[in-house]
Amino acid sequence: MSPERPIRWLLRLLPFDLRADHGREMEQAFRAEHREARAHGTGHVLAVWWRALTDIGRTAPREHAAQLGQDAGYALRMMRRNPGFTAVAVVTLALGIGVNSAVFSLVHAVLLRPLPYGNPERLVALSNRWDGNAAAGLSDPELMDYQDRSRTLQIAASAFAPVNLGAVGEPERIPGAAVTTNLLPVLGVAPALGRNFLPDEEREGNDHVAILSHGLWVRRFDASPAVVGRTVHVNGEAYEIIGVTPPSLLLPSDFMGGAAEMLVPLTLDRAAARNRRGGHYLQSVARPAPGVSLEAARAEMGLVVSGLIEEYPDQHKQGHFGVSLVPLRTALLGPARPVLAVLLGAVSLVLLLACANLASLLLARGEARRRELAVRASLGADRFRLVRQLLTETCVLGLVGGAAGLAVAWLAMKAVLALDPASLPRAQEAALSWPVLAFTIVVSLGAGIVFGLLPATQISRVGLDEVLREAGRSSVGGRGSLRRALVAAQVAIAVVLLVGAGLLVKSFARLQSTPSGFEPAGVLTFRTTAPPARYRERADVSTFYGQLLAQVRAVPGVRVAGASTGLPLSVNSGDWSFDIDGRDPDPGNRPRADWFVVTPGYFEALGIRLVSGRLPAEQDDDHGLPVLFLNESAARTLFPGEDPVGRRTRLSRTTGDEQPWRTITGVVADVRQRGLERPPRPEMYIPLPQFRHYMARAQAWNMTVVVKASVPPLSLAAPMRAALQRVDPEVPLASLHAMDEVVGASMADRRRDAWLIGTFAALALVVASIGVYGVTAYHVARRRREIGLRVALGAERRDVVRMVLGQGLRLVGFGIAAGVPAALLAAGAIQSLLFEVTPHDVSVFAAIPMLLLAVATLACAIPAARAARIDAAVALRDE
C-alpha cells in the first residue's frame, strides 16, 4: 500500500501554518521512515504507522490550541485597547443575540420539547370533520361508537369540567376535566402518587373518584402523600382522591388554554346516551396499536364513519361528515407555529442588521488597522493566517456579546411572557436552559463569522507597499463602496421590519376599532356554577340564578344585571339544529345556530341593541309561552327579507324531553362572540326557565353574571361575593373581571405581535440610522480636503450640504429600493397574522419609506452641517 495518501490525510489535522511551512518535508520524512521500516518487516511498518498516529495526534491539538489562545489573547488585548468600539459592538451584539435567544427559548419551550407523554410521536388527535370545521369535538355516542368499532385505535377523551372544590378550606372553583378512565394509559402517563382510574369507574355510582393535578396537590394539600384516600367535595358531592399526576403533565385539552387541576371520570350512560348524537363537546386522543400506521388507522376510521352515516342519516350526511386523525403534536402545537416562525424571522433580521452594522464598523476600523496588518504580513503572516486571526477577534467579540445577550434574553423573555400570559401553550415554562445556552453560543460564533468574514477578507488583502504608498493619501476606494453597500443593506432590513410592524400595528388598530356589538365600559362579569348535587332540577337552577340576580341587583351601584351561559369574546357555545314552522324539514341539512341560555337583564347590562320585537323578560317563565330570541345574523340568514318575530321554531330533540315550539319574540344586534376578528354567526337565546336539555351529572350549570354598574366595576367585587354568599355559601365565584379586561385579553396575542415586531423595527430604525450617519460622517471626514477645495473654488455652503445629503440619501434610496420588494415577500409570510389589512397595504408601504427618508435626512444633517462649516484655508493647510 502506498503511504502517501493516508499520510497526507493525517497531516491535514495539523495547523495550516505548520503545514504551509513544512508539510512537504514532513511527508518526505514519513515516506523515508516507511521505506526503511519496510525493509525490516511488517512489525516495523506497523510501528511506524503507530508512531505517526500518536505523533500527529499529540501535536495537532496542542498546536491548534496554542494558536487559538494566541489569537484570542490578542483579540482581548485589541478589545481593551479600543473601549469605545468594543462597547458599541458588544451592546449591538447583545441586543441582536439576546432577542434571538429569547425567541428561541420560547420556540424550544413551545415547539421543540417533546409532548409530556409516553411515546408521544405515536399519539393522534381524533376529531370530527364537518362542513367548514376541520377539528370538531365528539359527542358521547360518537365516542362510544368509535371506541367500540375501531380495532386499531385505543381512544380516550376529555371534556372541560369546572369543579367547585369544597371540604378543604375555602370553597374554590377550579378548572377540571372529565376524562375517560383510559386517558392516562393512552397518553402513556402513570400517576406520580396513588393509582389511575379503573375502567369500572366510568359507570354512574362508581364515579366519585378524583385525581389531583400536581399543582393543586401542592397548592391546596401541602404536597402531602397522605392525600390519597381523603375525601373532598366536588360540586357538592363527596369524592375520594385516588391519585396525583406527575409534575409537568399537561392534558391535550390544556394546550388550548387553562390547565385542568382535577380529573374526574367522564360518566357515559351507554343506554341513555345512545340517541343523543348532538353535543360535540369531547376532545379525543388516540393511540394506534403497535405496528399500525396512521394511514391504516385513517382507513379503518373511514369505514367506521361510513357505517355511522348509514345508521344515522338524520345526523350525518355523506360528504359532510367525517373523522380526521392528525398527529397529536401537529394538532396541539401547530397553531403556535406561525407566530413563532414570524418572531424567529424578525429576530433573525435584527441580528442580520446588527451584523451588517458591525461589519461596516469593522471595515471603517480596518482602515486604521491596515498598517498593523501590513506589518504583520510583511513579517511572514500569510493571508489565511490574517483572516483566521481577524475571525478569531470577531468570534471573541461575538461570544462576549452573546454573554451580555443572555441578560437581554432574560429580560426580553420576561417581557414577552408578561405581554402574553396565556395564548402560547407551554410558553410559561420557557427558561434559559442548556439548549438555549447552546443556541446562544452557536449564534454568537455564527454572528462573529458573519460580520467578520467580509471585513476580514477585505482588510487582509493588503500589501506593505500598497499601504505605504497610500500613506497620507485620502483615497476611499473599494472598501468605501463595500461599506456603503452594507449600510444600504441595513436600510433594506429596516424597511422589511418596519413594514411588518406597520402592518401588524394597523391590524391591531383595525381590531380595536371593530364594533363589538356590546358596550364594555362599566361592566363587571363573573362566573358561578350551580352544583348539580343540590340543584338537580331545571327549576332549582332557575331559582338559584333568580335569587342571585335579585341579590346582585339590590347592591348599591348596580344599574342592571343578567346572566348567560356565554360571554362575548370569552365563553362560547356549540350550535343546535332546529325546524322552522311551515318549512319542510331537510334532514341532514337543517338550520343551525349557536345557542345561549339567558336571563332578563343580560342584553341591557351589555348594552346589546334590540333590533325588533322585545328582550327577554320575567314573564318568560316555565308557565309562559315558550319563546326564543335571535341575533341579526340568524334572522338574516334564516329569514331573508322577512321579520322573523312571530315565527315558530322547534329545537331538534336530543334528549328524552320533547322540545316545544318556540315563538321568536325578538331580534338583537350581532355581537362578536368568538373574538373581534371572527364575523358573527347565527345565534339564538333561550330564557333560562324555559330551557330543556338533558343534564349530564358531570355537567354543572355554568353561567356568567353580567353587571352594569354606575360605579367603577371592580369596586363591586366584594359586594358580589357577599351577594353570592347570601344565596349559597358553598358556591364559589370565579373569573371576576371588568369587561374591559375581557376585551383586552381577547386582543392580547395581537397586541403582543404588534409590540414585539414594533420594538424590533424601532431597534432596526435606530441602528440603520446610526449606520447612515456613520458612513456619511466618515465620508465628510475623508473628503475634507476635497470639500475645502470646492469651497475655495467658489462652491456655496448650500451646494456642499446638498452634496453630502444627496450622497447619504442616495444610499438610503438604494436600501429602500431593495427593501420594498423584500418587504412584500415578508408581508406575504405574515398574512395569517393580519386583520383586515392586505399584505401590500398601500398606506403602510408609502409611509415606511417616507419615515426612513425623514430619519435618514436627520442622520445626514449632522455631517452635512459639519461639512458646510469646513473652512477652505484650514482644510487645505491640514493635509
Place this chain on the structure above:
Amino acid sequence: MKRETRPLTPAEFEVLLALADGEKHGYAVLKAIGRGRDVPALGPATLYTVIRRFLASGWIAESADRPDPSLDDERRRYYRLTESGRAVARAEAARMESVLAAVRATPLLRKPRRA
C-alpha cells in the same frame, strides 16, 4: 520572549544537538536523534513544530534545498545552527554539565562496590 527564558525540552535540546555537527535535513535530524534505532523516538510532526519555533527564534536557519545522495533524488531542505542557536545549545550543555558535576558529588552514580 517567554520561550527563551524557560529551559529547553529534551526534544528541543536533541534537535540543537543533532545540528551541532553540521547542517542536516529533517529526516537526518530524526535519524541522529534515534541513534540507530529502527523507529526514531521523535516523530516528524513534533520535530517540525520545534524547527518552526527555532526558525522564528532565529536559533536555526535554512540552507539551500538539495538532494541527499544517500536517500533518493528528492530535494530536501537543510537546516543549520545559527550563532545564537549555538550559544543556546552551549548554555544548555553547560547547565547540564554543572548539573552532572553536582550529581557526581553525590553517591548517585557511583558503582556499587563489589563484594
